[in-house]
Amino acid sequence: MVLVFVETPRGLLKKTAFEAVTYAKKTADLLGTSCVALTLGSVSNAGELGRYGASRVLNIPGDALDQLDGQVFSAAISEAVGKLEASVVILSHTSTGKTIAGRLAVRLNAGLISGASALPTVAGSALHIKKGVFSGKAVAEYEIKSAIKVISLMGNAVKPEVSADAVAVEPLSVTLTKSLIRVKATKTQEGVVPLSEAEIVVSAGRGMKDPSNWGIIEDLAATLGATTACSRPVADSDWRPHHEHVGQTGIAIRPNLYIAVGISGAIQHLAGVNSSKVIVVINKDPEAPFFKAADYGVVADLFDVVPRLNDAIKKFKAAN
Amino acid sequence: MKLLVCISQTPDTTAKISFNPEGTDFNAAGVQFIMNPYDEWYALVRACELRETLGGTVVALHVGTVANETTIRKALAIGADEAVRINRDPKSAADTAKQIATYAAAENFDIIFFGKETIDYNGSEVGAMVAEYLQLPYVSFASKLSLNGSTATMERDIEGGVEELEVDLPFVVSAAKGMAEQRIPNMRGIMTARTKPLTEIQPVDFEAPSTLVQFTLPPAKVGVKLIQPDDMDELVRLLHEEAKVI
Numbered sequence A: 001m002v003l004v005f006v007e008t009p010r011g012l013l014k015k016t017a018f019e020a021v022t023y024a025k026k027t028a029d030l031l032g033t034s035c036v037a038l039t040l041g042s043v044s045n046a047g048e049l050g051r052y053g054a055s056r057v058l059n060i061p062g063d064a065l066d067q068l069d070g071q072v073f074s075a076a077i078s079e080a081v082g083k084l085e086a087s088v089v090i091l092s093h094t095s096t097g098k099t100i101a102g103r104l105a106v107r108l109n110a111g112l113i114s115g116a117s118a119l120p121t122v123a124g125s126a127l128h129i130k131k132g133v134f135s136g137k138a139v140a141e142y143e144i145k146s147a148i149k150v151i152s153l154m155g156n157a158v159k160p161e162v163s164a165d166a167v168a169v170e171p172l173s174v175t176l177t178k179s180l181i182r183v184k185a186t187k188t189q190e191g192v193v194p195l196s197e198a199e200i201v202v203s204a205g206r207g208m209k210d211p212s213n214w215g216i217i218e219d220l221a222a223t224l225g226a227t228t229a230c231s232r233p234v235a236d237s238d239w240r241p242h243h244e245h246v247g248q249t250g251i252a253i254r255p256n257l258y259i260a261v262g263i264s265g266a267i268q269h270l271a272g273v274n275s276s277k278v279i280v281v282i283n284k285d286p287e288a289p290f291f292k293a294a295d296y297g298v299v300a301d302l303f304d305v306v307p308r309l310n311d312a313i314k315k316f317k318a319a320n
Numbered sequence B: 001m002k003l004l005v006c007i008s009q010t011p012d013t014t015a016k017i018s019f020n021p022e023g024t025d026f027n028a029a030g031v032q033f034i035m036n037p038y039d040e041w042y043a044l045v046r047a048c049e050l051r052e053t054l055g056g057t058v059v060a061l062h063v064g065t066v067a068n069e070t071t072i073r074k075a076l077a078i079g080a081d082e083a084v085r086i087n088r089d090p091k092s093a094a095d096t097a098k099q100i101a102t103y104a105a106a107e108n109f110d111i112i113f114f115g116k117e118t119i120d121y122n123g124s125e126v127g128a129m130v131a132e133y134l135q136l137p138y139v140s141f142a143s144k145l146s147l148n149g150s151t152a153t154m155e156r157d158i159e160g161g162v163e164e165l166e167v168d169l170p171f172v173v174s175a176a177k178g179m180a181e182q183r184i185p186n187m188r189g190i191m192t193a194r195t196k197p198l199t200e201i202q203p204v205d206f207e208a209p210s211t212l213v214q215f216t217l218p219p220a221k222v223g224v225k226l227i228q229p230d231d232m233d234e235l236v237r238l239l240h241e242e243a244k245v246i
């Protein structure tokens, strides 16, 4: 059986949840077994996960599970794995998943592949799994041989697919350990899709000249339903908040569409974005290195072309 | 204060990545290695700052072969008091974690620092694994860390936000951007690094539950399609019909 741990930040199901369940369902199909989803703490609408292929959706209740503690979570998930005799455990490669996956692997004596970019292939009793390495410059294929296998799934690696109906949520009881971490406050930005989950990202660099010019970027992002990002010098000079910084020393992202405006395309920047499916580069310098990594390019002054691109997309959206 | 900082090295981002013909081994010839930025800029520097105000020792630990000693010397030049190298070329995060946990289990560190992730494999695995072996709390992706007696106050990055928390010593933490400011080693640091102790210890046996099968290079981009600046409708059409991303 394939058990998928579904993270539910603030009790909500996010896109990563549907991706993880879709991936788990497809893995279960490959292995000729079923897919069971596990949620922890208070969650609304967990039964929805049935639509993405979970034949059962389980919930371990407990207020203590409403805050993340990898120690408590991995103990609870391990016990569920034992009770349900799961042979594969799937998680999302998010900050929550990364906090848990390593612990779970040690507890379960399991091989772990984190940041999987594609479905596994079956090789006898082993699984082969691919992931991007060296900042997207290579792909590594691994084999997990252990009886229990843990895989964390890279965001945007699979598209959520509805394949069945919602199911009823069943409670599951396990022993909960006491958390040694005391959470005092949580500050979140609601309404904005975090960069790690965004399907479309509009990113801008020093070519913007001044932070007061960001209106055109925000407008373009709003039209596309995109999340905004920036290059490192932009964040370093406090033109934009640090959580927008992408690249080798910022966040690595892999959206479906990355639009880079006034960014030169230094290797350290590309390191965080060149796994994007499609890259559009807008730069006035035809020699900018970013064009080598781009699918589509516009050589022009950004102040002129970004508003026009925004208008063209608005027109397209109105017509479609 | 007894602080452990786990140091890894990665190829410089500008390095050309290549493999042996079978694709089973990374070709390190001619590759410039750097200390993993999260380990160097944030974890190591914050550990040194804590030692400077509270006293104690900072141990820099690296699992790797003698070829990597330049990286360890740099950690000493930045401010670690002593270094330990576990003599093994680890083939997986699981192996690295087993080696680190075996060493640390006998040492009673107050805080064990990791970087958020290595920038070559982006696994973010080792810290959580070590915490589980040692049965310690693990605070991942901490962007702030201060100590008050035996209690630490931290901020950590979570999906779409930041969380403030407290945890008592001892614990394991992984350092994200914000925890400290990068330090460039000065001449004095580089000189004293030569005289600081660097101990080599032998690894324990470990059979990794997952192994590399093969590296491959991704297909090269076919080349950029240039669109005329006065024809943004064409770009929108391509993004919709050809790339299918909007």
Ligand SMILES: Cc1cc2nc3c(=O)[nH]c(=O)nc-3n(C[C@H](O)[C@H](O)[C@H](O)COP(=O)(O)OP(=O)(O)OC[C@H]3O[C@@H](n4cnc5c(N)ncnc54)[C@H](O)[C@@H]3O)c2cc1C
Pocket (backbone or CB within 6 Å): A204, A205, A206, A207, A208, A230, A231, A232, A233, A234, A245, A246, A247, A248, A249, A250, A261, A262, A263, A264, A265, A266, A267, A268, A269, A272, A282, A283, A284, A285, A288, A300, A301, A302, A303
């Ligand atoms: C160890 C290390 C780690 C690093 N990590 C990162 C990282 O994580 N992320 C990151 O982004 N960088 C990182 N950098 C910095 C990186 O090397 C580059 O310096 C940085 O990405 C450049 O930012 P930029 O492209 O915004 O600015 P610039 O290099 O100044 O480029 C600005 C671009 O805008 C274009 N432009 C200017 N005006 C206009 C206009 N009116 N219309 C259209 N185009 C215009 C220019 O032609 C130019 O190409 C790192 C560097 C080091 C050494």
Ligand SMILES: Nc1ncnc2c1ncn2[C@@H]1O[C@H](COP(=O)(O)O)[C@@H](O)[C@H]1O
Pocket (backbone or CB within 6 Å): B005, B006, B007, B008, B009, B036, B038, B039, B061, B062, B063, B064, B090, B093, B096, B113, B114, B115, B116, B117, B118, B121, B122, B123, B124, B125, B126, B127
């Ligand atoms: N060979 C190593 N020796 C010592 N520490 C390591 C080694 N590899 C990884 N680490 C530590 O583990 C962290 C996370 O690595 P990873 O799980 O590979 O992303 C790094 O930032 C280092 O602090």
